[in-house]
Amino acid sequence: ASAVRTASKKLTIGMIPADGIGREVLPAAQRAIEALGSSIPKPTFVPLLAGFELFTRTGQALPEETVDSLKHECNAAMFGAVSSPSRKVTGYSSPIVALRKKLDLYANVRPVKSVDGTSGRKVDMVIVRENTECLYIKEETQTTTPAGKEARATRLITERASRRIGQMAFEIALNRPNRHLTIVHKSNVLSVTDGLFRETVRAVPKLPEVGGRYDAVTVDEQLVDSMVYRMFREPEVFDVAVAPNMYGDIISDAAAALVGSLGLVPSVNAGDSFVMGEPVHGSAPDIVGKSIANPIAAIRSAAMLLSHLGHHDAAKRIDDAVDSVLREGQVLTPDLGGKSTTEEVTEAVVKRI
Amino acid sequence: ASAVRTASKKLTIGMIPADGIGREVLPAAQRAIEALGSSIPKPTFVPLLAGFELFTRTGQALPEETVDSLKHECNAAMFGAVSSPSRKVTGYSSPIVALRKKLDLYANVRPVKSVDGTSGRKVDMVIVRENTECLYIKEETQTTTPAGKEARATRLITERASRRIGQMAFEIALNRPNRHLTIVHKSNVLSVTDGLFRETVRAVPKLPEVGGRYDAVTVDEQLVDSMVYRMFREPEVFDVAVAPNMYGDIISDAAAALVGSLGLVPSVNAGDSFVMGEPVHGSAPDIVGKSIANPIAAIRSAAMLLSHLGHHDAAKRIDDAVDSVLREGQVLTPDLGGKSTTEEVTEAVVKRI
Numbered sequence: 230a231s232a233v234r235t236a237s238k239k240l241t242i243g244m245i246p247a248d249g250i251g252r253e254v255l256p257a258a259q260r261a262i263e264a265l266g267s268s269i270p271k272p273t274f275v276p277l278l279a280g281f282e283l284f285t286r287t288g289q290a291l292p293e294e295t296v297d298s299l300k301h302e303c304n305a306a307m308f309g310a311v312s313s314p315s316r317k318v319t320g321y322s323s324p325i326v327a328l329r330k331k332l333d334l335y336a337n338v339r340p341v342k343s344v345d346g347t348s349g350r351k352v353d354m355v356i357v358r359e360n361t362e363c364l365y366i367k368e369e370t371q372t373t374t375p376a377g378k379e380a381r382a383t384r385l386i387t388e389r390a391s392r393r394i395g396q397m398a399f400e401i402a403l404n405r406p407n408r409h410l411t412i413v414h415k416s417n418v419l420s421v422t423d424g425l426f427r428e429t430v431r432a433v434p435k436l437p438e439v440g441g442r443y444d445a446v447t448v449d450e451q452l453v454d455s456m457v458y459r460m461f462r463e464p465e466v467f468d469v470a471v472a473p474n475m476y477g478d479i480i481s482d483a484a485a486a487l488v489g490s491l492g493l494v495p496s497v498n499a500g501d502s503f504v505m506g507e508p509v510h511g512s513a514p515d516i517v518g519k520s521i522a523n524p525i526a527a528i529r530s531a532a533m534l535l536s537h538l539g540h541h542d543a544a545k546r547i548d549d550a551v552d553s554v555l556r557e558g559q560v561l562t563p564d565l566g567g568k569s570t571t572e573e574v575t576e577a578v579v580k581r582i
Numbered sequence: 583a584s585a586v587r588t589a590s591k592k593l594t595i596g597m598i599p600a601d602g603i604g605r606e607v608l609p610a611a612q613r614a615i616e617a618l619g620s621s622i623p624k625p626t627f628v629p630l631l632a633g634f635e636l637f638t639r640t641g642q643a644l645p646e647e648t649v650d651s652l653k654h655e656c657n658a659a660m661f662g663a664v665s666s667p668s669r670k671v672t673g674y675s676s677p678i679v680a681l682r683k684k685l686d687l688y689a690n691v692r693p694v695k696s697v698d699g700t701s702g703r704k705v706d707m708v709i710v711r712e713n714t715e716c717l718y719i720k721e722e723t724q725t726t727t728p729a730g731k732e733a734r735a736t737r738l739i740t741e742r743a744s745r746r747i748g749q750m751a752f753e754i755a756l757n758r759p760n761r762h763l764t765i766v767h768k769s770n771v772l773s774v775t776d777g778l779f780r781e782t783v784r785a786v787p788k789l790p791e792v793g794g795r796y797d798a799v800t801v802d803e804q805l806v807d808s809m810v811y812r813m814f815r816e817p818e819v820f821d822v823a824v825a826p827n828m829y830g831d832i833i834s835d836a837a838a839a840l841v842g843s844l845g846l847v848p849s850v851n852a853g854d855s856f857v858m859g860e861p862v863h864g865s866a867p868d869i870v871g872k873s874i875a876n877p878i879a880a881i882r883s884a885a886m887l888l889s890h891l892g893h894h895d896a897a898k899r900i901d902d903a904v905d906s907v908l909r910e911g912q913v914l915t916p917d918l919g920g921k922s923t924t925e926e927v928t929e930a931v932v933k934r935i
């Protein structure tokens with residue numbers, strides 16, 4: 230995700246499997262990193278707790294020790310997946326949303342790419358999702374009036390956050406062959422908040438400190454509803470898309486559907502001094518314990534993490550290994566039409582690293 | 583959209599073409615209604631002004647006379663489409679959003695159904711979108727801090743609006759073969775606002791005045807991101823979906839993409855005493871003036887309008903005519919892979935009514 234930067238010497242990775250299949254796919258990410266051997270600094274993996282299941286057992290979804298270790302001991306992390314309560318649960322708040330905010334991981338970068346051999350459409354795009362504000366600030370209130378309950382949530386869009394996510398998106402676009410950026414918003418309804426997002430991102434190339442760096446990047450925009458429509462009708466026209474938090478959440482899943490499985494889509498949550506890999510899929514309660522969770526999103530998230538820390542060759546070795554497993558099409562989990570287990574797919578990838 | 587109700591004797595329809603292809607497709611809707619002859623009360627069509635183009639000429643997007651006529655003269659309306667400004671325009675506010683609110687058209691009902699002969703997936707669902715609140719209340723503020731501009735929008739969810747949209751959705755589900763309702767929300771992040779929406783809709787079947795009427799309707803729920811994913815992966819599992827305003831906007835476009843073209847998807851904006859038909863597509867500046875806009879969404883919206891006013895047989899005659907044109911596949915606009923004009927498709931439909 231990031232541009233030029235010297236490779237980190239330290240590789241202390243907090244491992245937070247959290248819930249459901251998060252626990253089944255995180256070991257695969259670890260094995261892929263270990264398979265790189267001496268081409269990267271010797272990694273240390275620090276097991277850390279978080280999640281909805283932890284909350285139901287202990288009353289805490291994100292223990293302080295986890296945050297402390299991430300802040301002071303680790304320079305990176307891998308997050309598995311988190312379950313969502315099926316009813317309102319007092320005192321519970323999503324640990325992944327909290328982690329993004331606490332570690333100021335302001336960019337959620339989600340590359341979605343189809344691979345020959347899988348069933349999806351031809352797609353090669355990167356979704357750059359703002360990760361700290363919008364409706365995700367969770368400022369909500371409820372009152373009772375004579376007409377019944379009324380609830381309000383605040384949606385926050387700041388120039389600062391829009392600018393830094395915009396800059397990240399331009400940087401990513403600049404490093405891709407098509408150098409195209411689509412700004413996703415709904416400023417025909419939200420003229421102030423989405424207006425600010427749009428104008429701020431548009432203005433990034435003109436910032437004095439940017440100095441013409443992004444002149445080669447072409448920019449257009451899409452209203453979020455129309456974006457979802459067009460992603461399905463003509464996904465091949467998109468390259469990099471930048472969006473406020475909630476739209477980014479939704480269009481990531483749309484893109485994942487296009488490539489055939491959420492089990493293929495990796496991400497990093499990136500800040501200026503920390504990076505956390507995270508498969509885009511959820512905790513998938515329906516397949517927990519069956520050993521059929523697709524480990525590829527987690528493995529690719531590990532590659533993105535390494536790349537973000539400057540270990541580009543190592544990342545490429547992992548990605549190439551995954552690509553060849555997918556292309557060969559012999560060892561695939563059921564979401565991709567195969568019959569293999571999580572373990573078998575991991576094995577196949579590790580052998581090719 | 584509505585359940586049992588006696589057919590209206592009055593049929594005074596405000597015609598608001600507004601912008602772009604809205605002007606090209608609204609005449610088609612009028613012709614379809616006129617073709618019904620004496621099987622419906624003699625319709626009166628009242629031409630009314632609104633739109634972004636009107637705003638740029640006169641400074642008014644929605645003149646008072648338009649609202650007055652709708653409130654006092656008409657018992658129904660057809661709306662074409664509205665353009666979105668490509669830059670922030672002071673004083674402009676979307677007339678369609680304003681109309682929904684001023685006429686208390688609290689339900690936006692959008693049936694999305696694939697037809698043999700068109701290229702899309704097999705889909706047969708109805709999206710029931712809350713139409714008056716959520717982020718669409720447009721309460722936005724902006725301040726300037728030392729760190730730059732900060733903008734906030736309020737998202738409002740009330741028990742009252744959630745209950746009436748929920749009841750509408752249950753009613754629609756009850757009248758369909760599968761009798762299934764999916765509640766779309768994001769309560770894993772917005773536990774208060776979306777929590778209220780979810781709980782209120784869930785509680786509708788237990789209302790004393792409902793008295794067991796909806797017992798045959800099965801209910802489940804989807805987080806909005808996962809809803810978009812699943813609509814693409816397995817659209818056939820969905821029947822009726824009910825959603826707060828903004829999610830409803832987005833999933834409508836997703837559904838439209840599935841059936842091959844936004845040009846096929848009709849809607850009504852329905853309140854307790856007024857109904858407004860509206861094709862789901864936009865003003866489509868790229869094809870304005872080319873006579874290739876697909877009139878089917880507008881024609882089907884007219885059918886929905888009639889059905890809402892109790893003229894079910896008349897509505898069915900229009901729908902059957904459209905179905906047979908689509909099935910025959912000889913006269914289609916370019917969005918469906920055909921070469922015919924708006925006029926030719928309209929002609930073909932009218933001939934079959």
Ligand SMILES: CC(C)[C@H](C(=O)O)[C@@H](O)C(=O)O
Pocket residue numbers: 311323325326478509770771807
């Ligand atoms: C689990 C949930 C809070 C989360 C989000 O909405 O960000 C998830 O959907 C994601 O995309 O990472």
Ligand SMILES: CC(C)[C@H](C(=O)O)[C@@H](O)C(=O)O
Pocket residue numbers: 417418454664676678679831834862
């Ligand atoms: C034009 C716009 C304000 C409108 C909306 O967001 O409701 C449109 O997208 C729709 O779906 O009718």
